[in-house]
Amino acid sequence: DGGITQSPKYLFRKEGQNVTLSCEQNLNHDAMYWYRQDPGQGLRLIYYSQIVNDFQKGDIAEGYSVSREKKESFPLTVTSAQKNPTAFYLCASIKGGNQPQHFGDGTRLSIL
Amino acid sequence: EDQVTQSPEALRLQEGESSSLNCSYTVSGLRGLFWYRQDPGKGPEFLFTLYSAGEEKEKERLKATLTKKESFLHITAPKPEDSATYLCAVQAGSSGYSTLTFGKGTMLLVSP
Numbered sequence: 001d002g003g004i005t006q007s008p009k010y011l012f013r014k015e016g017q018n019v020t021l022s023c024e025q026n027l028n029h030d031a032m033y034w035y036r037q038d039p040g041q042g043l044r045l046i047y048y049s050q051i052v053n054d055f056q057k058g059d060i061a062e063g064y065s066v067s068r069e070k071k072e073s074f075p076l077t078v079t080s081a082q083k084n085p086t087a088f089y090l091c092a093s094i095k096g097g098n099q100p101q102h103f104g105d106g107t108r109l110s111i112l
Numbered sequence: 113e114d115q116v117t118q119s120p121e122a123l124r125l126q127e128g129e130s131s132s133l134n135c136s137y138t139v140s141g142l143r144g145l146f147w148y149r150q151d152p153g154k155g156p157e158f159l160f161t162l163y164s165a166g167e168e169k170e171k172e173r174l175k176a177t178l179t180k181k182e183s184f185l186h187i188t189a190p191k192p193e194d195s196a197t198y199l200c201a202v203q204a205g206s207s208g209y210s211t212l213t214f215g216k217g218t219m220l221l222v223s224p
Contacts, residue, residue, distance in 0.1 A: 006155075031209040042216045043214040044214075045212075050209045097209055097210070098163075100146055100161055105153075105154050
């Protein structure tokens, strides 16, 4: 079955450490997105990518980095510069401009 | 700046008690309005896309409608399994893979 796979489901970060969240899709979608969700808040866009080797900053990109070396993969790195990384991170992808975004089941990141 | 406001923040219904969720929006050039359902610890699941005022979509006990300023998600005779957070998002812009702006969601609890 086609879908979006996010891993790991739970992740813990130590102070000063960078961590990478994985997002893989086998839907042959062109564009991919990363969102952050905090309790009682809407989804906020971190980064998105429309094609391989290209990506754009979203509303809250500071302290995060991404890469898009393959169409199927869009990993997100939470760097030590992100001072409040505890959140639920969601990856999404889309086939065409007006199509709905499809989401993975998220990674919950916590601080040790 | 695009804005999406959902109300109420939380809603508790008895099984069979119909009600509506509201999504008010301000956007320059609406391309689409999306409704999602999100269960705890999961990614959002797509429900509907509405593109123009007057449009309606239905799926089982859910019906989504759209005006020029707001959208409603009507829930008819809800069941406990309809309990979830319902998210509304708008897409603006003229073309391409434009981004979504999400509301904070309405948490629905349906009691037996």
